[in-house]
Amino acid sequence: MGRITLDKVTKRFGDVEVIPPLDLTIDDGEFTVFVGPSGCGKSTLLRLIAGLEDVSSGQIRIDREDATNVPPAKRGLAMVFQSYALYPHMSVRKNIAFPLRMAKMDQAEINKRVEGAAAVLNLTDYLDRRPGQLSGGQRQRVAIGRAIVREPAAFLFDEPLSNLDAALRVGMRLEISELHKRLETTMIYVTHDQVEAMTMADKIVVLRKGNIEQVGSPLELYQTPRNTFVAGFIGSPKMNLIEGPEAAKYDAHTIGIRPEHIKASAEAGAWEGRVGVSEHLGSDTFLHIHDTGLGEAITVRMNGEVDFKYGDRIFLTPRADVIHRFDDQGLRIA
Amino acid sequence: MATQHSRSAARLMMAPAVILLLGWMLVPLTMTLIFSFKKYLPLRGGDLGWVGFENYARFVSSSAFWPAVSATLIIVGGVLVITLVFGVLLAILLDQPMWGQGIVRILVIAPFFVMPTVSALVWKNIFMDPVNGLFAHLWKFFGAEPLEWLSQASLQSIILIVSWQWLPFATLILLTAIQSLDSEQLEAAEMDGAPVLKRFWFIVLPHLSRAMTVVLLIQTIFLLGIFAEIFVTTQGAFGTRTLTYLIYQRVLESQNVGLGSAGGVYAIILANIVAIFLMRIVGKNLDA
Ligand SMILES: Nc1ncnc2c1ncn2[C@@H]1O[C@H](COP(=O)(O)OP(=O)(O)OP(=O)(O)O)[C@@H](O)[C@H]1O
Ligand SMILES: [Mg+2]
Numbered sequence: 001m002g003r004i005t006l007d008k009v010t011k012r013f014g015d016v017e018v019i020p021p022l023d024l025t026i027d028d029g030e031f032t033v034f035v036g037p038s039g040c041g042k043s044t045l046l047r048l049i050a051g052l053e054d055v056s057s058g059q060i061r062i063d064r065e066d067a068t069n070v071p072p073a074k075r076g077l078a079m080v081f082q083s084y085a086l087y088p089h090m091s092v093r094k095n096i097a098f099p100l101r102m103a104k105m106d107q108a109e110i111n112k113r114v115e116g117a118a119a120v121l122n123l124t125d126y127l128d129r130r131p132g133q134l135s136g137g138q139r140q141r142v143a144i145g146r147a148i149v150r151e152p153a154a155f156l157f158d159e160p161l162s163n164l165d166a167a168l169r170v171g172m173r174l175e176i177s178e179l180h181k182r183l184e185t186t187m188i189y190v191t192h193d194q195v196e197a198m199t200m201a202d203k204i205v206v207l208r209k210g211n212i213e214q215v216g217s218p219l220e221l222y223q224t225p226r227n228t229f230v231a232g233f234i235g236s237p238k239m240n241l242i243e244g245p246e247a248a249k250y251d252a253h254t255i256g257i258r259p260e261h262i263k264a265s266a267e268a269g270a271w272e273g274r275v276g277v278s279e280h281l282g283s284d285t286f287l288h289i290h291d292t293g294l295g296e297a298i299t300v301r302m303n304g305e306v307d308f309k310y311g312d313r314i315f316l317t318p319r320a321d322v323i324h325r326f327d328d329q330g331l332r333i334a
Numbered sequence: 335m336a337t338q339h340s341r342s343a344a345r346l347m348m349a350p351a352v353i354l355l356l357g358w359m360l361v362p363l364t365m366t367l368i369f370s371f372k373k374y375l376p377l378r379g380g381d382l383g384w385v386g387f388e389n390y391a392r393f394v395s396s397s398a399f400w401p402a403v404s405a406t407l408i409i410v411g412g413v414l415v416i417t418l419v420f421g422v423l424l425a426i427l428l429d430q431p432m433w434g435q436g437i438v439r440i441l442v443i444a445p446f447f448v449m450p451t452v453s454a455l456v457w458k459n460i461f462m463d464p465v466n467g468l469f470a471h472l473w474k475f476f477g478a479e480p481l482e483w484l485s486q487a488s489l490q491s492i493i494l495i496v497s498w499q500w501l502p503f504a505t506l507i508l509l510t511a512i513q514s515l516d517s518e519q520l521e522a523a524e525m526d527g528a529p530v531l532k533r534f535w536f537i538v539l540p541h542l543s544r545a546m547t548v549v550l551l552i553q554t555i556f557l558l559g560i561f562a563e564i565f566v567t568t569q570g571a572f573g574t575r576t577l578t579y580l581i582y583q584r585v586l587e588s589q590n591v592g593l594g595s596a597g598g599v600y601a602i603i604l605a606n607i608v609a610i611f612l613m614r615i616v617g618k619n620l621d622a
Contacts, residue, residue, distance in 0.1 A: 089543075098536070
């Protein structure tokens with residue numbers, strides 16, 4: 001069981017309020033991702049849940065029990081740190097066994113669990129090495145192993161993949177998702193990478209300056225962002241946000257149109273512009289279009305290779321049914 | 335710095351320093367070696383010729399030798415234990431955020447700047463004097479008979495004085511080591527259910543082990559040679575005659591330079607054994 005409820009939780013460091021009153025419920029077994037720009041309070045929120053920081057006011061409940069003043073070890077949560085925080089002088093086996101040893105479990109049971117975790121995480125061959133002799137991805141797996149042997153009520157991950165290279169990150173992302181499907185334990189995952197958020201989450205919590213901007217499934221956030229911040233944050237490449245007379249045509253202060261919802265043509269269309277830099281990914285091409293008279297450059301995502309070159313004239317047509325409209329507060333107009 | 339040219343230039347630049355150092359070390363070392371094979375009594379006939387290993391044999395077989403070895407070991411060991419234990423505790427204390435941290439740190443380090451002779455004199459006269467010392471007053475205040483520190487507890491007194499001098503050094507090195515400990519490791523251990531003492535035992539202490547070894551070896555090298563503290567307090571009496579002090583007495587009090595030099599060569603060998611271990615560990619530290 002691992003249902004976590006935050007009730008009007010605040011956190012201040014001295015005079016600075018990092019987390020204004022915040023309510024949030026994370027259901028049992030849910031994979032929740034906290035996402036937001038750097039410094040928005042994601043780590044702080046996670047550390048509050050873990051008990052590594054004290055809340056300034058409000059209540060944290062784990063499985064309906066007040067855990068606000070319960071010390072970290074007693075909350076039944078396990079955390080995976082960004083720096084992995086492995087114990088450098090202990091072998092992988094000892095690292096993974098450490099929480100069990102602290103819980104005074106008997107040696108046979110410890111061995112069984114460590115071997116089990118090592119098998120799940122492909123660490124069996126490395127059990128007698130020190131963390132210093134492992135690659136980044138292996139260290140990451142040891143850190144996860146140390147978390148899973150405790151069979152916690154919930155896992156907390158603080159940007160666990162940010163020290164890995166791109167290829168490894170994709171692999172570990174899958175492994176963590178896989179682990180979640182198998183264990184069906186609550187997981188809270190902090191990242192500033194919206195791709196990680198979109199691909200892994202059951203529920204995404206978008207944070208800005210300690211405030212929750214929107215909570216929802218990845219698709220909800222993609223399809224109906226509540227405001228321009230979420231609209232700009234979720235999705236890659238970023239949504240085009242257009243203000244001014246073009247937006248007024250749609251009775252809005254700002255309109256948003258995703259790069260994949262714009263059709264490009266060499267002959268005719270709603271907006272005319274000049275092709276700037278194009279980014280070729282093979283499967284897709286991102287075109288940056290200038291001089292459209294719409295303010296900033298417009299990004300267009302096209303399938304496969306395209307034969308627009310730098311400086312070509314281009315015509316763009318947005319798909320009318322997927323235009324997002326926002327008012328002058330930046331809030332979505334239904 | 336890899337080309338042939340820059341390397342030879344570097345050698346040229348370093349030459350004066352190297353020559354100076356070599357001369358500085360080699361001349362006394364060679365003279366000690368030469369004297370140690372000679373019967374040399376400056377006031378009783380001067381250079382009386384080569385005697386082979388006789389000085390070495392005599393130094394070891396003299397009745398003062400083994401007591402000197404044991405006094406040396408007790409002092410070195412005692413100081414090491416005290417400075418390491420209290421060094422770790424002080425380092426942890428100083429690592430805590432507290433008011434006036436900068437000043438407290440400087441105060442803790444201050445004893446290291448006091449010359450050994452001065453600090454030993456201060457301890458002897460101000461603290462340990464059986465009539466007027468602060469300890470004597472303290473003892474009297476509680477109605478106890480004042481202790482004659484330097485005669486009744488001579489070894490302990492010297493250990494106390496020397497520890498006071500070396501504690502700052504140990505604290506300083508251990509403090510920098512503690513500050514390099516990743517706080518996430520401690521937090522991870524806290525979440526893993528390790529209470530304060532276990533975190534200290536399983537995380538902090540292993541992290542400090544290398545710094546502790548370095549402190550141990552550096553101090554050993556210096557402590558093997560403590561002299562001033564004994565010279566100004568007990569003069570080697572009451573069982574405080576260490577190897578260094580014995581050598582001093584052989585050379586200057588008995589005016590037997592050959593015998594003293596042989597003792598000196600033993601001391602050199604001993605210090606070098608420790609130094610080899612030290613360099614290995616520091617070297618490993620630099621590689622890692
Ligand atoms: N111990 C502290 N004392 C004072 N301010 C702090 C402390 N810890 C964090 N803060 C402040 O709280 C804010 C949120 O920090 P936090 O570490 O939660 O950000 P984050 O969302 O995790 O950012 P990142 O993505 O860069 O890790 C920051 O503005 C930071 O400066
Ligand atoms: Mg963070």
